[in-house]
Amino acid sequence: MPGFELFGNEERNEVNDVLESGVLMRYGFDGMRNGHWKAKEFETAFAKRMDTKHCQLVSSGTSALTVALAAAGVGAGDEVIMPTFTFVASFESIMALGAVPVLVDIDDTLTLDPVAVEKAITSKTKCIMPVHMCGSMADLAALKRISNKHNLLLLEDACQAIGGSFEGKPLGAYGDLGCFSFDFVKTITCGEGGAVITNNETYYINSDQYQDHGHDHIGKDRGAETHPHLGYNFRISELNAAVGVAQLRKLDDFLAIQKRNYTIIRKALSKVDGLTFRRVPVTGVENYSFVNFFLPNAEVAEKAHSALSEKGVDACFYWFKNNWHYINGWEHFRNLKSLAPLPKEIKTQIQDLNTTDFSKSDAIMGRTISSLVKLSLTEEQVRERATKMAQAIQSVL
Numbered sequence: 001m002p003g004f005e006l007f008g009n010e011e012r013n014e015v016n017d018v019l020e021s022g023v024l025m026r027y028g029f030d031g032m033r034n035g036h037w038k039a040k041e042f043e044t045a046f047a048k049r050m051d052t053k054h055c056q057l058v059s060s061g062t063s064a065l066t067v068a069l070a071a072a073g074v075g076a077g078d079e080v081i082m083p084t085f086t087f088v089a090s091f092e093s094i095m096a097l098g099a100v101p102v103l104v105d106i107d108d109t110l111t112l113d114p115v116a117v118e119k120a121i122t123s124k125t126k127c128i129m130p131v132h133m134c135g136s137m138a139d140l141a142a143l144k145r146i147s148n149k150h151n152l153l154l155l156e157d158a159c160q161a162i163g164g165s166f167e168g169k170p171l172g173a174y175g176d177l178g179c180f181s182f183d184f185v186k187t188i189t190c191g192e193g194g195a196v197i198t199n200n201e202t203y204y205i206n207s208d209q210y211q212d213h214g215h216d217h218i219g220k221d222r223g224a225e226t227h228p229h230l231g232y233n234f235r236i237s238e239l240n241a242a243v244g245v246a247q248l249r250k251l252d253d254f255l256a257i258q259k260r261n262y263t264i265i266r267k268a269l270s271k272v273d274g275l276t277f278r279r280v281p282v283t284g285v286e287n288y289s290f291v292n293f294f295l296p297n298a299e300v301a302e303k304a305h306s307a308l309s310e311k312g313v314d315a316c317f318y319w320f321k322n323n324w325h326y327i328n329g330w331e332h333f334r335n336l337k338s339l340a341p342l343p344k345e346i347k348t349q350i351q352d353l354n355t356t357d358f359s360k361s362d363a364i365m366g367r368t369i370s371s372l373v374k375l376s377l378t379e380e381q382v383r384e385r386a387t388k389m390a391q392a393i394q395s396v397l
């Protein structure tokens with residue numbers, strides 16, 4: 001997945017354009033910037049690639065989620081439905097606005113279970129936030145039906161699945177809003193960065209203003225701009241955007257390499273009896289950033305994970321027992337350990353995350369292993385990795 005594996009002169013040249021003018025900010029200083037508008041250039045190219053009308057670049061994927069929620073009017077006491085298997089940014093972005101995360105089970109897509117989503121809807125629900133984990137997507141058709149029926153927002157977190165598609169639409173472009181991260185380990189990177197995409201003009205204008213202190217961005221004098229709403233600073237720097245301009249041009253090449261490498265690994269693992277693959281919803285096309293598979297039970301999965309690392313196969317993840325991506329690992333969140341008092345809406349409305357029954361998610365995550373698909377390996381090296389993986393897993397079955 002990581003775009004940093006293929007970083008080179010293209011990125012350096014774009015950054016140099018910015019260094020030569022010294023205008024490190026994305027707004028203003030028109031006379032000094034030698035015509036370089038890297039953030040704007042990225043936004044135009046990204047909106048086009050993602051087949052959407054609007055793109056707002058921001059400082060991270062986490063800020064993209066916060067800005068998207070704020071732009072669509074999600075705030076204090078509103079409930080946002082999110083999955084148990086995700087990155088901490090999901091609940092961080094929701095809670096930053098005083099909104100309340102509602103965690104529900106995943107299914108064998110490794111993303112939101114539509115049945116669990118519908119059960120969790122209350123009069124306070126405002127948004128459904130599917131997270132397209134590890135290169136593949138939630139059942140967006142089912143989630144769209146639910147969000148239409150209950151008049152809810154559908155906000156896609158596509159940070160880990162850039163370039164995948166559903167019903168022929170790029171992931172992120174199917175819902176009302178889509179969010180991306182360009183942090184250092186994502187498929188394309190800006191160093192740090194993120195984006196919101198939408199076809200809704202109001203959400204776009206709100207995003208543009210919210211991520212820059214509420215500035216209306218009308219005219220050429222920043223000091224004279226008005227502030228239609230309160231905002232914050234989630235701006236990206238021109239230097240980071242410049243890296244992204246070069247990386248975005250390589251996205252389709254990266255995806256082709258990922259697909260090649262993924263296919264080699266998948267083929268080798270298909271021969272292992274007892275191993276099955278994560279379900280990809282009908283019409284879905286993965287971005288091939290991970291190969292995700294299930295073993296018969298948690299005990300075998302844990303053994304397989306150890307066998308993989310003993311064989312020297314790196315970058316295989318057993319999410320069930322690590323501190324990153326599954327509710328089991330989020331002790332700080334389950335116990336609401338915050339530096340300062342939390343908004344009362346969160347304290348009074350949030351479910352008890354220590355006692356809620358997530359056994360359905362446990363049953364799936366306990367059996368799941370994900371192998372990162374690297375960009376920098378040669379075909380020969382990927383074949384070697386695939387053979388080692390199959391042998392290691394076979395040895396514990």
Ligand SMILES: *Cc1c(COP(=O)(O)O)cnc(C)c1O
Pocket residue numbers: 059060061062063086087089090131133157159160180181182183193194
């Ligand atoms: C990386 C990631 C984010 C957050 O992105 P940052 O740019 O690191 O803030 C959000 N959601 C998912 C699923 C991610 O993988």
